[in-house]
Amino acid sequence: MTDTLSGQTRPLVPLEPGHVRIYSCGPTVYGPAHIGNFRSFLFADLLVRYLRWRGLRVTWVMNVTDVDDKIIRGAAEAGTTIEALADRWLERFTEDADALRMTRPDILPRATRHIEPMATLVRTLLERGHAYRTEDGSIFFRIASWPAYGALARIDPDQLRVGERVEADEYGKGDVRDFARWKGPKPGEPVWESEIGPGRPGWHVECSAMSMQYLGASFDIHTGGVDLIFPHHEDEIAQSEAATGQRFVGTWLHCAHLRLGGAKMAKSTGNIHRVVELLDAGVSARALRYALLAVHYRQAIDYTDASLTAAGAAVARLDALVAALEAYAEDRPDAADLSGLLHAARTDFVAALDDDLNISAALAAVFELVREVNRRIADRGLSTGDATTILDFLRDLDRVLAILPDATESLPAGAHALLDAREAARMSRDWAASDRLRDELATLGVAVEDTRDGQRWRIVGGGA
RNA sequence: GGCGACGUGGUGAAGUGGUUCAACACGGAGGUCUGCAAAACCUCUAUUCAGCGGUUCGAAUCCGCUCGUCGCCUCCA
Known part of the structure; x- marks a missing residue:
């Protein structure tokens, strides 16, 4: 220090x-x-x-x-x-x-x-x-x-x-x-x-x-x-x-x-x-935390709307990965090199923060892992258990960062029914109904994405 | 007037003598995937680190000067 x-x-x-x-x-x-x-x-x-x-x-x-x-x-x-x-x-x-x-x-x-x-x-x-x-x-x-x-x-x-x-x-x-x-x-x-x-x-x-x-x-x-x-x-x-x-x-x-x-x-x-004024204006508290935290403490930060937008996008990238890991299911053997991958990420993370709390380098280590995991999700190169292991790993790092969505994050009222209805519409390939329901969910602040693991949702915008 | 910090791409920002050192994030362009979309992934987006001079085999990285920005000297996170 x-x-x-x-x-x-x-x-x-x-x-x-x-x-x-x-x-x-x-x-x-x-x-x-x-x-x-x-x-x-x-x-x-x-x-x-x-x-x-x-x-x-x-x-x-x-x-x-x-x-x-x-x-x-x-x-x-x-x-x-x-x-x-x-x-x-x-x-x-x-x-x-x-x-x-x-x-x-x-x-x-x-x-x-x-x-x-x-x-x-x-x-x-x-x-x-x-x-x-x-x-x-x-x-x-x-x-x-x-x-x-x-x-x-x-x-x-x-x-x-x-x-x-x-x-x-x-x-x-x-x-x-x-x-x-x-x-x-x-x-x-x-x-x-x-x-x-x-x-x-x-x-x-x-x-x-x-x-x-x-x-x-x-x-x-x-x-x-x-x-x-x-x-x-x-x-x-x-x-x-x-x-x-x-x-x-x-x-x-x-x-x-x-x-x-x-x-x-x-x-x-x-x-x-x-x-509170920012939160009332729809700013995400986690994005604000990220914006205030993501620059080294001895470096001045210029606060701008653009910096907040960028912080929100970075947080959304993490949210998307968490949602993808939670929805992920693949019946296959565990990836042999996963523990090595996580260990390397952890080593970089620790080395960065040990060095006078170098948060930028620590976040770089996190995001490098994010990219690699996204790649493997796309390739179906992970087992269901691997996905859980990675989630646990990210939540552990988040004890330091505190920027991931809450595990208990819940759907707004009525969203559950809409999601079920959309699932049914998709089963019968009723795209018009599916798209309409997706729009309705969006107005509730729920983003829905379709993947091989089925539709998955995450909360976007303000709030948590 | 005194003291101090900083100046890296379109933006934020790591890196403080060489070996993938120009990370990472945002933004932009193109592509893949997809019913569409979103997300994700791939490729491209700084031969260059404020300018000038010096030290060195070699500097964004050390030294000097110049320019610029900011802070403290007053309540202040």
């Missing part, structure tokens, strides 16, 4: 053999996440799925930021509490994540429920002289006290354009580049009483406190988008290591941006798409 801090690509060696601890920066629940956010979550999902598929135990923590300026503002505007607002959008996040087949993190800690560990962390920083208190009760991290500051982002603190980042209300800071750990009480803002006085936590401190609470002072992998490298992750390192004296994270993984219209997809720019 390629570590942002060292800039090196090196083997992942978990602190505890066989157990990988991963922390991912999650959503701020002040509104629906956009698909650019989900790109980074799905990249972490791929990582987690792959490590587990490889037999490693994984503990995956993803934070939920449920208190910040935007949530406070949003709640005030909506005339509700920050709790209610966060609940609402966290629910939406979960729905979107499920639709995209994202693995549920083992723990989804919410910031407002971890005030105590944050306060304790800040107190330690105060005691060690890495933080200081200002007149309004806020507490800042003193960058000058941490010489390694800037190492992750390869930034020289002296070179920052400091003039542009001074916030109007932050008088009293010792240095304008120091960042807030704890924000003093203000009218109209939620306040927590804590061992360091009243106030609310700053953003960076929540990830440090919660990651260390669940994963320990040192853990293996921390993920996020490249835009979090500075200052968010830089600050996390500084305050965590200043507090514990231990190395915070073994490997930093950052995924590149999803772009739309040549620019990074971002709420502030307005060039965003949201998951």
